[in-house]
Amino acid sequence: MLRTEDIQINMGPQHPATHGVLRLELKIDGEEIVEATPYIGYLHRGIEKIAENRTYTQIIPLTDRLDYTVSMINNWVYALAVEKLAGIVVPERAEYIRVIMAELNRIVSHLITTGVNGMDAGAFTIWFYCIRDRELLWDLFEMVCGARLTHNYIRFGGVSYDLPDGFKEKTVELCEYLKDKVDEYENLLLNNYIFQKRNKGIGILSEEDAVAHGVTGPALRASGVNWDLRKHAPYSIYDRFDFEVPLGEAGDNWDRAKVRLDEIRQSIRIIRQALNSMPGGEFRTPGVPRILKPELGEAYSRIEGPRGEYGVYLVSDGSAKPLRWKFRSAGFSNISVLPLILKGLKIPDAALVIGALDPCFGEVDR
Amino acid sequence: MTAFITWLEGLLKQSDIPVVYAQVIAAALAGIVIFSVIGLSVMVLVWMERKISAHVQSRLGPMRVGPHGSLQLLADILKLVTKEDTVPEKADYWVFVIAPFVVLLPAVLAFLVIPIDSKLVVRNLNVGLLYFLSIPSISSIGLIMAGWGSRSKYSLLGGMRAAAQFISYEIPRAISVLGVIMFAGSLSTVAIVSAQSRIWYIVLQPLGFLVFFIASIAECNRIPFDLPEGEAELVGGYITEYSGARYAMFMMAEYGHLVAACAMATVLFLGGGSGFLLPPFVWFVIKVFVLICLVMWIRWTFPRFRPDQLMDISWKVLIPLALINLVIAGSITAFL
Numbered sequence: 286m287l288r289t290e291d292i293q294i295n296m297g298p299q300h301p302a303t304h305g306v307l308r309l310e311l312k313i314d315g316e317e318i319v320e321a322t323p324y325i326g327y328l329h330r331g332i333e334k335i336a337e338n339r340t341y342t343q344i345i346p347l348t349d350r351l352d353y354t355v356s357m358i359n360n361w362v363y364a365l366a367v368e369k370l371a372g373i374v375v376p377e378r379a380e381y382i383r384v385i386m387a388e389l390n391r392i393v394s395h396l397i398t399t400g401v402n403g404m405d406a407g408a409f410t411i412w413f414y415c416i417r418d419r420e421l422l423w424d425l426f427e428m429v430c431g432a433r434l435t436h437n438y439i440r441f442g443g444v445s446y447d448l449p450d451g452f453k454e455k456t457v458e459l460c461e462y463l464k465d466k467v468d469e470y471e472n473l474l475l476n477n478y479i480f481q482k483r484n485k486g487i488g489i490l491s492e493e494d495a496v497a498h499g500v501t502g503p504a505l506r507a508s509g510v511n512w513d514l515r516k517h518a519p520y521s522i523y524d525r526f527d528f529e530v531p532l533g534e535a536g537d538n539w540d541r542a543k544v545r546l547d548e549i550r551q552s553i554r555i556i557r558q559a560l561n562s563m564p565g566g567e568f569r570t571p572g573v574p575r576i577l578k579p580e581l582g583e584a585y586s587r588i589e590g591p592r593g594e595y596g597v598y599l600v601s602d603g604s605a606k607p608l609r610w611k612f613r614s615a616g617f618s619n620i621s622v623l624p625l626i627l628k629g630l631k632i633p634d635a636a637l638v639i640g641a642l643d644p645c646f647g648e649v650d651r
Numbered sequence: 652m653t654a655f656i657t658w659l660e661g662l663l664k665q666s667d668i669p670v671v672y673a674q675v676i677a678a679a680l681a682g683i684v685i686f687s688v689i690g691l692s693v694m695v696l697v698w699m700e701r702k703i704s705a706h707v708q709s710r711l712g713p714m715r716v717g718p719h720g721s722l723q724l725l726a727d728i729l730k731l732v733t734k735e736d737t738v739p740e741k742a743d744y745w746v747f748v749i750a751p752f753v754v755l756l757p758a759v760l761a762f763l764v765i766p767i768d769s770k771l772v773v774r775n776l777n778v779g780l781l782y783f784l785s786i787p788s789i790s791s792i793g794l795i796m797a798g799w800g801s802r803s804k805y806s807l808l809g810g811m812r813a814a815a816q817f818i819s820y821e822i823p824r825a826i827s828v829l830g831v832i833m834f835a836g837s838l839s840t841v842a843i844v845s846a847q848s849r850i851w852y853i854v855l856q857p858l859g860f861l862v863f864f865i866a867s868i869a870e871c872n873r874i875p876f877d878l879p880e881g882e883a884e885l886v887g888g889y890i891t892e893y894s895g896a897r898y899a900m901f902m903m904a905e906y907g908h909l910v911a912a913c914a915m916a917t918v919l920f921l922g923g924g925s926g927f928l929l930p931p932f933v934w935f936v937i938k939v940f941v942l943i944c945l946v947m948w949i950r951w952t953f954p955r956f957r958p959d960q961l962m963d964i965s966w967k968v969l970i971p972l973a974l975i976n977l978v979i980a981g982s983i984t985a986f987l
Contacts, residue, residue, distance in 0.1 A: 294804045316808070407955030415706035423853050478956045479875055483702055632808070633957050 291319055291632025296635065298327045304401060304639065305646030307620065311635065312628075318635060319440055321627035328650040336528055338611040341441070341577040344610065349435035351612060352648040354397060357383075357390040357426075357489040358590045359648075360439035364588035366597040367441050367518065369578040376567040379443035385456070386429070386438065386558050388552040388590075392463065393422050394591035395453035395503075395552075398643045402542050403474045405640040406483050411474045418466055421459055428452060441577065443569025453560055457632045460553045467549050473620035475542055488626045488638035491536060499618035503548065504642055507533030507540035516646075524542040525562075526555045548591075576605050592616050592643055612651060616644035659681055685762045694724045694905040700947055714928075739801060742892065750892070751900035753793030757786045758907030766841045766925050770933045772981035779840040781830065784825050787870060787908060790874030792816035794889050797901075804844045809888025812958055816869060816876065819962055823969035824866035830859045830980030831919050844923035846973035853920040855983065859975040860920040862969050864942075867912035871966070872905060874950040877962060881941040913942040 291312045306327035312320040314482060332351065336344045348359040348459035361383055361596055362561060375383075400415030423433040428449050430438040438445055474480055490500065495508040513530040515523040533540030533549030578602040587596040593615025600609040619642050658703060659673040698713070713720025721835025738747055764779035776782055791814050798810015832838060832853065837845040853860045869876035891900050917923060917938040924931025956964065 292804060294808075403954065408710050408876070408953060410951050415712060417709055473952075474954075477954060480958060482960055483957055631957055631959065640813060642916070 362588040369583040446555040510535035616649040733900040750797035761911040798889040819965040820869040826973035827862035847922040
């Protein structure tokens with residue numbers, strides 16, 4: 286008797302399309318996906334538990350290793366929680382430096398994602414262009430703090446070093462350069478007929494589903510939900526800057542890629558404003574002790590990262606080490622929609638959908 | 652070639668060896684020549700591809716081994732050939748082992764009818780074009796064998812995609828050359844080249860060239876049609892389980908098909924070796940390499956299609972276009 290049956294294939298954790306170590310168990314009927322089950326935990330390093338055995342200051346370099354594309358933002362969200370808990374005031378200049386660093390880092394992350402989206406679709410060249418531009422941004426970070434990937438730059442009550450000479454000029458120049466490059470990438474990749482055919486209408490996530498699954502970041506905004514912490518629950522000094530929140534309409538892969546490119550443009554706007562209005566003064570509050578012992582209590586801080594909302598929940602028992610340190614990762618919630626949106630798509634779409642949701646396993650598995 | 656055989660026969664007659672051997676010797680020589688031409692052009696092409704892709708992507712590409720990395724390929728070949736010969740435990744041994752040969756052979760055979768010069772052709776078959784169109788289809792059998800024999804799900808998916816793709820792209824490819832046959836009034840590749848002495852068929856048949864060229868890219872498994880080995884989704888497709896010398900054979904076949912397809916496009920639409928000043932051989936090589944550069948440029952710029960979209964393009968776009976081209980060609984030959 287002739288019969289057909291569904292095949293089960295295993296995508297990842299060692300697979301070129303899963304970006305990191307996501308494992309997807311796909312049940313397929315020919316090329317069509319009938320069922321998708323994501324498995325995580327292949328990069329689990331127990332960072333939260335390690336943190337409970339470290340002093341507050343020692344945890345900062347650990348946060349670098351969470352979402353390794355955006356160390357600055359990880360540092361910042363943790364520093365915010367500690368500052369809230371211990372009541373540390375951050376000088377004006379440090380806030381501006383932090384904003385600039387966070388936005389530069391957001392650009393780094395979005396550039397990589399754009400390149401990856403192209404690579405998943407088979408367009409390799411855009412990936413190399415994006416990597417090339419990332420190097421330039423990394424040069425800036427190197428100027429500021431000496432590190433290119435794991436920056437460990439933000440301290441409680443400020444940052445570790447002041448901006449070096451020539452930083453402003455170099456950044457202004459780079460912003461000018463990137464602005465053209467973003468237009469170029471939009472033309473090269475997003476406006477490409479094949480790329481549009483591959484991504485438009487693929488992986489549609491409705492507004493309700495996005496909210497119900499706790500999706501945040503560009504994936505949420507691509508579905509048309511106007512929610513950006515920088516705008517709607519401003520932290521630090523974001524309420525002083527003039528920028529827009531790019532939104533998508535259809536909630537498909539293409540909208541996600543488009544939202545990311547638009548966010549790069551907005552980030553450039555923010556950086557320019559911050560550079561022009563940067564005050565002088567201290568870059569770090571003096572007198573913050575190395576061994577911090579906050580009073581009994583708890584604090585939660587949240588921040589808009591390139592992948593969504595990063596949060597840190599901190600409980601102190603009055604000792605030098607936190608009692609509990611919890612990181613809210615955006616990627617974890619974002620990939621929870623995979624079984625929902627992969628159903629009915631083809632295998633090649635699966636690669637694109639994962640790329641468009643852009644999970645970073647350093648923070649998903651922690 | 653015939654002249655060469657007659658000369659050889661004369662030579663053999665003088666030295667008491669049966670004349671039948673002349674054919675055998677000639678065939679063996681032709682085989683050696685074709686293999687070395689393919690081997691050499693594949694080496695040049697792989698180097699070219701790496702350099703072109705590198706410069707497209709604002710990199711340098713191989714630079715260390717030899718001037719501008721020109722000896723890199725020798726090193727790579729040495730590495731591939733000396734690698735351990737692995738066959739997966741669960742693989743269907745003979746199917747797995749024979750598949751690379753089945754894929755490579757048609758790529759070599761396709762060169763038999765390509766006239767570099769009106770004299771420089773292995774066999775001037777009177778059905779040369781038909782032969783050329785049908786021979787590459789054999790390699791799709793090899794691809795399915797590779798996919799099936801590896802006993803890996805990704806390989807199987809790749810093999811299936813390859814079969815579907817080859818079958819649907821042979822149709823527009825065959826229809827697109829019918830216009831050329833109408834103009835030339837012959838299926839012989841030599842006759843087609845000499846019929847273009849006044850005007851190249853790309854001028855008369857731009858649509859036919861376009862369809863032939865696109866279908867040829869699809870037949871060569873290259874981006875935007877490289878689905879059978881789409882690495883983002885299928886890891887390596889049907890070559891996932893292959894390594895070492897067998898992998899090298901697949902690569903050789905791929906580039907062999909590319910050269911054959913570009914050479915045939917030159918013969919059919921660009922007047923073969925015709926040109927001024929330089930000898931036909933040089934012109935032929937120049938034209939082929941221009942086409943190959945075009946294919947590489949496309950490869951490193953575009954994303955790839957999805958399998959169902961690929962079929963759509965073949966059946967809904969290329970075949971109608973090829974038919975329109977046929978109508979145009981028919982009207983031109985009827986009324987002019």
